[in-house]
Structure formats: C-alpha cells, structure tokens
Amino acid sequence: MKKMFAVFAAVMISLLLMAFPSAGLDTGLKVYDDANLFTNAEESSLREKAQRIAYEKNMDVVVVTTYNTLGKTSMEYADDFFDYNGFGYGSGYDGILLLIDMEHRIAWISTSGRAIRIFSDRRIDKILDKMEGHLKENRFYEAANAFLNEVEYYLSGGFKKSVRYIPVYLGISFAAAGISVGVMASHNKGRKTVTANTYLVPDSLRLRENRDVYIRTSVTRREISSGASGGSGRSTTHTGSSGRVHGGGGRRF
C-alpha cells in the first residue's frame, strides 16, 4: 500500500515535471533562455542584473524564453512557470516574470504577490511600450534589458525614480533661471511708466459709433483621444492553475 502510494506520487510528480521539462531548475539563475534568443554573454549579463535587482529589492525577477508553450496560452505558461518552479519571495510569493513566447510571438509579464500592486496595468503597459520596438526587430537582449531596467525603476523609491527625470529637471531649471536673469537684466534699464491713459483728459472719450456686428458661427468637432484616460492604479488579476493569484499583461510582437 505504501509502495502504491509512492508510485502514485512518482507518477504525479513526473507528470508535473513533464509539463515543465526544466522543472526542478535552480530558481537562483533568474534567466532561462529555452528559446536560445541570447548569446552566452548576453545571458550572463541579464542574469547578473536580474539577480542583483531581486536581491536588492527583495522581489523575484525572472526572464523566460520559449518556442513551445505546451498548448497553453502565454499567460498560463508564464503563471505556471512561476508557480510550479517555486519562484517568488516570502509568504506572498513576491515576484515578476517576463515570458518571451516565440510560439505565439507574445511578450507576457506575470506578477505575483506584492508585485501585483506595484505593477499596475498601466505600468505593465508602459514596460511593454519600451520593449515593443526591440521585440518587433528581434532584438531580444535589448527588450529583456529594457524590462529589467523598468522593473528596477518601479521598484525604486521616489528619489531614485526622480533620478530618471534629471534631464527634464535640468531643462526646466535652466529655463527658469534664464528667464529670471533676463528679467533682472531688463531691470538694469529704465522702464516705461506711462500708459495710453496718462495724457488722456479724464472722461473725454466720446464714442460716436459703437457697433459689434455678428457675422457667423462655425462649429468644429474633434475626437478626444482615449489614450490619455484610463485608470492609473488598477491591477487586474486572475487565478492560475495552481490556485494562486497573478496580475499581468502582454503584447503581440
């Protein structure tokens, strides 16, 4: 009876393993290039970066590529890869995973635990925006790199995020300083202090004709672009086959 159970368990485990040929893999590697999209050097560079971010931010960061999703959708494959291989830090399984699905040519980002809240739908969309150009031209390393950069950005504190906008701040502050100094310099000259009223005899204005004639009216209409609107902080979620909740989003390339 005990043996029966052992066999049953073995079958179950092997079934699970079959679903993921790479099951039992080392969750410390962070980059799993099953589709062979990266060179060795690229892979180790991405790996180093992902490991660093995961360590610094206490948030699992995973990049997966594949040519075969075993009949699953990109979303299911990404969620399952994350859940069944034991990714995710802490009790909430905090982590984010990028799947580059070459079978469907879809890039899917799956979030779990704390990452669901941090990576709202809008932010995921923004990350995908940054990757889309590279993916369309098969520059997978650049796409994965952009993903890691964005993930690190959103996991950073406000001041670290602020660093990204330094060129904008510089532009604004130089413009403000330039205008202020220009105004100061103009003060070095005397300014005009008379107006059109200075020499007018008070109340001497008599209007002999004062007509405003209405001619016509024209109306134009313009469609309001919907791109600007949309919730900023919402994260839509779904439940994966493992029963755990995931957020995420993807894009065809």
Next chain:
Amino acid sequence: MSVVVYKCPQCGAPLTFDADKQRWECKFCLGSYDVETLERQLAGKAGEQESQEETGQEGEAARHIEEEDEFSRSARAYRCPDCGAEIVTDATTAATFCVFCHNPTIIPSRLSGEYRPSKVIPFKISKEAAQEAFLKWCRRKPLVPSDFKSKPRLEKIRGVYLPFWLHDCTAAGTLRADATKIRTWRSGRYEYTETSYYEIYRQGNMSFSGVPADGSSKMDDNMMDLLEPYDYDEMVDFSMSYLSGYLAEKFDVDREAVWPRVKERISEDTVSQLMSTVRGYNTVRITYKNVDIQDKEVHYTLFPVWMLIYRRGDKKYLFAMNGQTGKVVGTLPLSIGRAFAWFFGIAAAVFAALFTVMGVILL
C-alpha cells in the same frame, strides 16, 4: 549782451533755488525768500537798472544789435557781472555758472521772445536726495556690480532744466476690427469648438493734454520719454528765478520738428483707447484705423532733470533722473559674475525643488 544773476535783496550775494524748501536761499546771510517777495523786490531793482541803462545808450543800440548778431553766431561769450570773467557756453545754454566765481548766471536772451517758456516745473528733488535716490535705485538691482553702488564714484551730477514741448489736442479715431468669440465643450467622445465671428466698428473723439516731447537735440529722445510722467499739478508760470543755481537749456528742436513723434504717439494712444472699448472677445485683429488730430496747442516748458555721470574703469555711464518724481533712466552695467551666480543659484534651487517634489510624488 547781458546776463542775470539773482541776488539776495539783503546782502547782494547770489541766490539759488532750493528744491527741498521750494524757496530761494542766500548762503551768506541765510536769507530765504518765496516767489512773491522775491519777485516784488526784484521788480523794484530791475526798474531802477533799466531806467539807468536806457539813458544815453539808445543811439548805439542799432549798431550794437548787428554786431551782436554776428558775434552770437560764432562765439558764445558773456561776462560775469560779479568778477568780470568770460562765461563761455553752448549755443543752447540758458542758465549756467561762472567758472571762476561760481555765481549762478542766467542768460535772458535765451529765455525771451520765442524762447520764453510759458511754464516750468521747479526742481523738487535736491542734489543730495537725487544722489541718494540714484544709489538706492542701483542697490535694488541684483545684477549691478557691487563697486558701482558706492557714493564716491558718482562723478558728476548736474541739475538741468530741459526744454519740453507740451501738446494739447483733440483726436478723432476710427477703428474697424475682426473679432472672434470661441467656446469649447465636450460631449461624449467629441470636443466641440464654436467660433463666432464679429465685425467691430468704433468711432470716437477724445482730448489729450500735456503730451510731452523733449526739444533738446543733446538728449536722447527715448531716454527723455522714459522720464515721464511729470506731475503737471506742480507746474508754475515761468520765472527766470527758478533757474538760479541750475543749468538750463533752450530748445533747438522746434515744435514742427517734434510733431511727427508726438502725432504718432497720440495716434497710438487714440487707437488703444478705442480698443479698450472692445471687450469680451478671444481674438481681435485691427483691419482699419485712422486718427485725425485737431485743435492742436503747443506750450513751451522747462522740466527739471538730474543728469548723472558715473565712471567705472574707462567707461562712463549716463543717467537721467526726473527732478520732480525721482524716476531714474539709463542703462546700468551688468555684472557677468553676478548674472552667472544668480543663474546657477536659481537653476540649483529650481532643480532641488523639482527633484524633491517629484521624488515625493513618485514614491
């Protein structure tokens, strides 16, 4: 050719007009006189003098005038009645000082006939107050070099009565313009913009009084325009005695020559008066304008101006101050170092503020 020195009726020392007290002061016997007493006492003395001069000089007068005419065209020499030294002046100087005895001296021939001003605004700001006001003006400017703000460097400050032509007139203006009112609103997925077109007709009469134009070719027109406005309520009938202790210029740009500038100015003011009645539009574009100026009247006046010359290194800077209101015009030097300091200071402050605020927002 004679000059006039206003003398103290008590002791005979020269009198100068004091801007602070608005009275004539004698520095020797400390006598102080207001307009009425001075005029009354001087009128008595002048009467005596004239009657003395008239006797026995009549025959020579005609010949004298011819000679003097030629003389006055080339040399500009007068004699100081006190020390006898020659007073050399510009052709337009009407009041000055004797270089030797420093007596305030007035040349009446340059203030009579067509050169007689009808009105004058007396100095209201004294020399000390003018210096103080100028330095205060400099101190308020952040980009002025610090060594420019010290008193000893104020090299020269001179009170000058400058000739101004004042113009009174009525103006009739006609104006046509295209104007639009724009309204936008949202409905569903669309933003609507409604533009209503109007044609504007305006015709109106108005009066202007006292539009000034400087009548001295030595002075920069733009600089003089910036000195305005003067307060005409303090304008008084002209009396040479106000000039005592100051420099004065007679006009060398006549009323015909300043008219184009004044006309343009009145036309602009007329149009902006009419435009000020066009209200409630989003855009207004003038399509036709015409201004007719009538009933023109011109007055010749003298206005008080402090001329300040400031030396810094090899460069001289000229400033003018309204002798009534204290308004200063002129271009101060720019300290490049200060400009850079302010530039980077402001840039750093704005940058730090942006960085902090955005950091908090992005948290």
